[in-house]
Amino acid sequence: MISILLGAMISMAASSDTVVTLEDVTVSASKSVEPQMRSSQTSVHVDQEYLQLNFSGSLMQTMEGIPGVKAISIGSGQSKPTIRGLGYNRMVVSENGIxxxxxxxxxxxxLEIDQFSVDRAEVIKGPSALLYGSDAIGGVLLLRSNQMPKDSLEGSVQLxxxxxNGQIGAAAKIGxxxxxxYCRANVTWIDYADYKVPTDSIQYYSYWIRLKDGRLRNTAGCERNGSFLLGYSGRKVRTSLRLSxxxxxSGFFANAHGLEVRLSNIxxxxxxxxxxxxxxxxNHFKAHSHTSWYCGRTSMEVNVAYQNNFREELSEPVSHGYMPKPDNSLERRFNKSTYTYNYQARYHLGKHAFHGGLDGExxxxxxxxxxxxxxxxxxxxLGMFLLDRxxxxxxxxxxxxxxxDFAKTHIHGYQDWYPTPVGSEMVCLERSTDLTRxxxxxxxxxxxxxxxxxWVFKANAGxxxxxxxxxxxxxxxxxxxxxxxxxxxxxxDPEKSYQLDLGLSWSNDxxxxxxxxxxxxFSNYIYLSPTSRYVEGLQLYNYTQARVLxxxxxxxxxxxxxKHWEALLQGEYLHARQKSGEKKGYTLPFTPPWSMDAGLTYKYNWKGDGFVGLKAHVVGRQDEIVPPEKPTDGYWTLNFSAGKSFPLRRSKLNVSxxxxxxxxxxxxxHTSYYRxxxxxxxGRNLSMKVGLDF
Amino acid sequence: MKHYLAITMLLCVLGACGGDDEASKDMSYPVISDEGIEAVPSDCYILKRGEVMPFHYVFTDDTELGSFNIEIHNNFDHHTHGTSSVECPMEEEKAAVNAWVFNQDYEIPSGLRTYDAQIEIPIPDDVDPGDYHFMIRLTDHVGWQQLRAMAVKIQ
Structure with a gap:
């Protein structure tokens, strides 16, 4: 993480903007104002070289060095992104424009995306509904994995x-x-064991769980990814098809599946x-067709995509309350198909650049x-937009x-498959009502x-x-x-958010x-709030909406x-208050505490670029809580990173x-579900990657 | 230097907005207490089948109590709860045949800071004897929840 931050800082020095081009690490700072003039929103770019050299276990962990971006570890090897404290359905992850x-x-x-096929990434902070529609409240994580190969034959192998967690993995790319x-193919294979935490026991919901060797039981897993891209690039028309x-x-922590304490003879x-x-x-399958035309002052783009997300959660069948013991281990299955299409056009007229589009899902x-x-x-x-620059x-x-935007949703009713006594009758309770909104x-x-x-000043309201x-x-x-x-x-109602963003930057060499x-x-922030009541033996939580600042x-x-040294200091702070409702005066759940990073990097060029960096990550105590949260103590960690590339005739070896x-x-x-x-x-973790680009 | 000053000031202004409406927030858990009474049941308490257990605890909260729940489940598999430091001698692990399940929600009249909870819980005479856990769950009016788990035995 430290190294990421350092890298990010370095690169920020290079481009002197909210648009951080992590690539130009050695370039002098004031060189270009242009990137920061590109958008009035705050965004951070991360290119492949940066991802290569600053690898810290997973894509999101690598991205975590960007101020305002956090990765919530979901156990095992994966993590969920958040931007300025908003994640889940309050941010959009977009891959190649879909x-x-x-x-x-x-x-x-x-994420359910092959992180090793990602060529570059960008984080947009703040509401981006105009281009991305519903959910783009906290921001957008843009991933690009469809870059055209430059040579007749090129590729890379990474170990x-x-x-x-004893993770080992390999990723290969050829194109x-x-x-x-042009064409291109990526494959990735990852395998990992249970992960280690610096404790010998865990206490939850009055249960006391002892760990063996500080390992979270059954959090091992594996990942297999593959993708294929075929494209045509003409003078005026470009088109491509990508299948991935x-x-x-991955296992769930055996002693607490979700938040439920489990007892097992396994x-x-x-x-x-x-x-x-x-x-x-x-399993996430995606087929995506992209076509663009250039014609004088006009350019147009059409994207059509199909995605299928198929997930199963399996656990030992047990009886629960009035539910008898099921005869199989399939606890939940989610099978979601999504069809996406969009059309966009750009038109230049004098000092104006218009951008309009239509999209649906x-x-x-x-x-x-x-x-x-x-x-x-x-x-x-269905949504349509128009913007002018x-x-x-x-x-x-x-x-x-x-x-x-217009949307229509039809929710199906659902009844328990087992009866529950209600008064003197046995009823299969309705758990979801059939409704259309x-x-x-x-x-x-x-x-x-x-x-x-x-100076560069930015202001954006959206x-x-x-x-x-x-x-x-x-x-x-x-x-x-x-x-x-x-x-x-x-x-x-649809959750609505209004945001004012400012950006101030000053830079010289x-x-x-x-x-x-x-x-x-937020005029109505929707979340699950605990009440003082019990229903069927458990505390009642209601989905409520509140005004939030x-x-x-x-x-x-x-x-x-x-010449060779770079020092970084960065920090972030977030304050949230509910302004109405039962929890008026409280913060929002999972509000991140303040944090700060201080780092020092030494960069050198000896038979190829390299760097060595040390960073301290300091996080404040979080006393701003709302039931049922607990205050979380502050902490600091020390992190080390180094990266080096070695040019070898026609290829390049990268070690990080x-x-x-x-x-x-x-x-x-504080923002982790596992909190x-x-x-x-x-606990302490060492990641290493060796890659050969040819 | 002027620039840094300006930025520092801006940061301070932004950081200073944390102090509003703190006073009205309830940040403390309700309390399950045995102060001043002979609380029933206590750790290692023995319940007799066919008899009535006179549950008695005192609930307090600094602002307002919510409601409570009592749950009794078997501990034939020897799982452990962490709210009690007392260890009671346990019988051999065994499988449940007709284990007792008791799970009841109770209201507390609104506006109370102290509630003297006294309930008579009849114990059926046909349930499996052995090790059980006795759980008390208590909320206050904003939804803070307190738990208390005890090991009890049914004979």
Missing amino acids: KHEGQQWGDDHG FGRTN GRGERW DSYAK DYDHSRRDVDLPYQWV YQYNRRGGWGFIIPDFETNS FKFRKNLIFNAGARL KFHNLSWSFGANYNVGN SGFRMPIPKELGANGINYHIFRYERGNVQL ALVVQVDPYLNY RLGWEAQMIYTFA LHADNLLNRRYYN LIDVPEP
């Missing part, structure tokens, strides 16, 4: 591992291009590498298994746009970029929204998984200073000195080394 649709509402669900046609499949299997301790019940497996979700969380549903949505002067650019939303955004001397998900509308039942009774609210404050208001900032300072939590500190991440079951974050 919104990635898994079961992003779920706590155990990772990597990490010590904490080539002719005069017009991502498969992952001998989990006999092997670290095997996966016993309970476990999940998921159809989702079809079917469930299975004896456990119920979300009902079957179908959702159809007006270059008033070279150093003053305005932009404005609006978007209109229609939503519409108007979103807007406007902003400006202004450059004078060494809105974001998301449609309520079926769970929020229709839930009505015991979530045994989590020890609570959850009740949805059919009346919920040696110093880059940047501050990005923001003010964010959030404000925060990220700040960064990078100082380059004595990353050591997290060098002092093996025991600490909790609730008192599972500390992983």
Whole structure:
């Protein structure tokens, strides 16, 4: 992580903007104002070289060095992204211009994208509804994995591992291009064992769980990914077809599946590498066709995609309350297909650049298994937008746009498959009501970029929204998984967010200073809130909506000195308050505490580029909590990273080394789901990757 | 230097917004207490089949109590709860035949900070004897929840 930050800082020094080009690590700072003038929003670019050299176990962990971006570890080897404290359905992950649709509402669900096929990434902070529609409230994580090969034959092989969970993996890429046609293929294979935490026991929901050798039982797993890209690149027309499949299997922590404490006769301790019940497996298939035309002042783009996310969660069948013991281990199945299409056109007229588009999505979700969380549903949505970028002067650019969205969702009813006594009768209780809801939303955004001397100022005001998900509308039942009774609210409106973003940066050859404050208001933030009541023996949690005010900032300072050295100081802060409802005056669940990084990097060029860096990551105590959270102590960790590339005739060898939590500190991440079951974050970990590009 | 000052000031201003409406928030858990009473059941308490257990505990909260729940489940598999430091001698592990399940929600009249909970729980005479766990769950009006788990025995 440290190294990432260092790298990020370094690169920030290079481009002196909110647009961090991590690549130009050795270039002087004030060289270009252009990238920071590109957008009035805050965004950070990460290119392949950066990803190569700063590898720290997973893509999200590598990205975590970016101020405002966090990776919530979901156990095993995977993590979920959040931007400025918003994740799940409050941010969008987009791969090659198509919104990635898994079961992003779920706590155990990772990215489901082959991170080793990613060529470059970008993080947009703040509402981005105009281009990305529903869910783009906190921001967008853009991943590009369809880069055209440059040579007739090129490729790479990478081998990597990490010590904490005994992960070993390999990824290979091969591709080539002719005069017009090109193709490319990626494969990735990863295998890991149970992960280690610096504790010998865990206490949750009054249960006391002892660990063997500090390992979280049954958190081992594996990942297999493959993709194929075929493309044509003409003078005016470009088209490509990409097929990808991502498969992952991972165990759930055996003693607490979700938040539920489990007792089992399975001998989990006999092997670290095997996966016993309970476990999940998921397969994400995607087919994506992309076509663009260039014609004078106009360019057009069409994307059509199909995705299927198939997930099963298996566990030992047990009776629960009035539910008898099921005869199989299939607890839940989610099978979701998503059809996405979009059309966009860009047109230049004088000082104006117009960008308009139409996009739609159809989702079809079917469930299975004896456990119920979300009902079957179908959702159809359509959106259209128009934006204008007006270059008033070279150093003053305005932009404005609006978007209109319509969505219709049909949720199917669901009844328990077993009867429950109600009064004197036995009834299969209805856990979800059959209902159809229609939503519409108007979103807007406007902003400006202004450059004078060494300064760049940005301002952006915009809105974001998301449609309520079926769970929020229709839930009505015991979530045994989590020890609570959850009740949805059919009346919920689309969640709306309004945000004001500012960006201030100053840079010269040696110093880059940047501050990005923001003010964010939700007219109805939807979340699950505990009540004082009990239903069927468990505490009742209601999906409620409240007005919420959030404000925060990220700040960064990078100082380059004595030719080879770079010092970094960066920090972030977020404050959230509920302004209405039962929890008025409280913060929001999972609000990240303040954090700060200080790092030093030595960069050199000796038979190829290289760097060595050390970084301290300091996180404040979080006392801002809302029931049922617990305050989380502050902590600090020390992290080391080094990267080196060796040019070899026509190829290049890259080596990266990353050591997290060098002092093996025991600490909790306030924003982690596992905080609730008192599972500390992983202990000392060493990651290493060796890659050969040819 | 002026620039840094300006930035530092901006950071301070932004950071200073944390102090509003703190006072009204309830940040403490309700308390399950045996103070001043002879609490029943206590750790290692022995219940007799066919008899009535006189449950008695005192619940307190600094603002307002919510509601409570009592649950009794078997511990024939020797799982452990961490809210008690007392260890009671246990019988051999065994499989349940007709294990007792008791799970009942109770209201507390609104507006109370102290509640003297007294309930008579009849123990059926046909359930499996052996090791059981006795759980008390208590909420306050904003949803903070307190748990207490005890090992008891049914004879």
